[in-house]
Amino acid sequence: MKLIELKNEYLSELRIVKRYSPNTLLSYSKDLDDFVNFMNNISKTELKQISRRNIKQFLMYLNEARMNKNTISRKLSTVRGFFKFANEKDIIEINPAALVSNPKISRRLPEIIPAESFEETHQIITNNEDNPELHSAIIELLYGTAIRVSELCKLNVSDYDKTDKTIRVHGKGGKTRIIPIGSKSIRVLEDYIRKNQFKSANKPLLTNAKGERLYPKYIYRVVNKYLSKVVDIKKKSPHVLRHSAATHMLDRGANLRAVKEILGHENLSTTQIYTHVSIERLKNTYKKSHPKS
Secondary structure, three states: OEHHHHHHHHHHHHHHOOOOOHHHHHHHHHHHHHHHHHHHHOOOOEHHHOOHHHHHHHHHHHHHOOOOHHHHHHHHHHHHHHHHHHHHOOOOOOOOOOOOOOOOOOOOOOOOOOHHHHHHHHHHHHHHOOOHHHHHHHHHHHHHHOOOHHHHHHOEHHHEEOOOOEEEEEOHHHOEEEEEOOHHHHHHHHHHHHHHOOOOOOOEOOEOOOOOEOOHHHHHHHHHHHHHHHOOOOOOOHHHHHHHHHHHHHHOOOOHHHHHHHHOOOOHHHHOHHHHHHHHHHHHHHHHHOOOO
């Protein structure tokens, strides 16, 4: 079987069965294009021709192109999934990418904002904006529930349950989870809902002036605008609010597995990065305040 044929089958599987988002599919497609093109250049067009050595050659090529190690690791992960799919479909007997190691990288801890800086954003919105209810709802939901931008944009009015104090989130791969929502977040959300007077529970929860569902770039602009006014960190994206919420929960004694469920992580190891953030914060506090530090 030709590599290009399997690539098309694999992407169809991710789109139809796994229900990956368009942005994720585009990323996978680009990674596989790079891999297939490289293999074509070394006359490896058939799946059965590819060996572990060839995959290492691909990684060496990426490294020589001065691609950063995080990107190389991501592309290798895509290639692993590609061959795993072929193995599960009995197209090949052995996954040649399974034992190829990732390049060693030093994992950077995610940046976060102090809780008081988050509260300050609401004051700025209330005092200076024409549409404070919408912008407050965006900021509050991202931090108050720690959901992803894509999940925020997908929310419908019916996903919010005021009585149970929860929201239903439609996450990656079509997976749904229920997240508790606090009283402060409910107050902000209720102010927004009262202003909009939704007539149908099936309508998007967050909409622009035309009643259209908000899109990720709009959310990014809103968050970047307000974070720029309250914190001096390099990255001021919506994901910073998710990182901050997870770290603050662990700082206050939250169970790691509970935080994993709230975030919608597949593996506990992904959530554990936030324990490292909390430890680093603890060290910094000790250094600044302890007389023996």
